[in-house]
Amino acid sequence: MQALGRLKTGQMNKSEKAYSDHLFLQQVAGEVAWYKFEGVKLRLADNTFYTPDFAVMLADGQMQMHEVKGFWQDDARAKIKIAADMYPFQFIAVTKKSKKAGGGWNREEF
Secondary structure (H helix, E strand, C coil), X not given: CCCCCCCXXXXXXXXXXXXXXXXXXXXXXXXXXXXXXXXXXXXXXXXXXXXXXXXEEXXXXXXXXXXXXXXXXXXXXXXXHHHHHHCCCXXXXXXXXXHHHCCCEEEEEC
8 A cells, every 4th residue: 555645745634733732732731832843853874864743842841753654664663663762852753543432542662
């Protein structure tokens, strides 16, 4: 399965927009202090970078990198694992649960 095309840098797809709305509600509730879509670019090697979908600062100051996925491609999973080994952030991948499954988000931590 291949994506039909990647959106321009800085433009959210439907899942990313829904997750942005989720982060906004967490910010209003006082759980998240700040978040930014594609706000951080991490160098993994020469000419190899990883840009998490969201950089998130929790209310306690902890920094997290959140990745929103509909499905995983091998290179994306490899990049998030490499980044998690190299950088002192918590890396979290989320996928949207179906309405039939109660909605919300599945989380995977790296």
